[in-house]
Amino acid sequence: MQPLPHAKNPTATRPGRLRTAWQSAHKPTTGVSRPIQLLAYAVPLAVLPSSIWRLPAVLDDGIGPGEQAYIVFLSILSEALAFTAIGLIARWGEVFPRWIPLLRGRRVPTRATVITSATAATILTLGTALTLVTEILGTTIRGDALPANSPGEAGGWETAWFYVCYAPLILWGPLLAVLTIAYWKRRPRSTGA
Secondary structure, three states: OOOOHHHHOHHHHOOOHHHHHHHHHHOEOOOOOHHHHHHHHHHHHHHHHHHHHHHHHHHOOOOOHHHHHHHHHHHHHHHHHHHHHHHHOEHHHOEOOOOOOOOOOOEOOHHHHHHHHHHHHHHHHHHHHHHHHHHHHOEOOOOOEOOOOOHHHOOHHHHHHHHHHHHHHHHHHHHHHHHHHHHHHHOOOOOOO
16 A cells, blocks of 8 residues: 655645744735845844843742733733734734734735834834943933833843844834835825725
8 A cells, every 4th residue: 555645744835833923924015125125034133132031030939920921921922023024024014914803915004004114113212222322321211210120230241142132122123114014115006095
């Protein structure tokens, strides 16, 4: 008895659901240049170090369950929001995916996407710039002195590690701005979009 052709190597003919979902979520749509594609992939990677840096705080004995949940939630939310930058180059940023009820298959409004992305890019750029300036000055955003338990005040390798993990966040806003402009230029606009 001869084995079925697909039984020899089932992954060669039929990739798993996760792999298929990953590929379709990251696959750029027509008209996206390679540099813009790389910039889109850089956004979640720029956010990842700060998200990972926060997670060991969950194991700290002085933090309650609510704060632990908040830290985990903030890290996951940051990565999820950063991943939306890939929508500016992918098919799901132009046509709603079929798993979204009521919207599946409909065109994503260009103007709404651009306004939302441009607003986010502006807020992220100004926010990280303000945070950078206040960190250099050694103050909080309100102008108070940084508390002694601030990561930037710890000294030694802890402070260096904090800066290494949070420095890439400075790129999030500007990268999102470039991706937004590229999305705007690539997408056709109509009066209703």
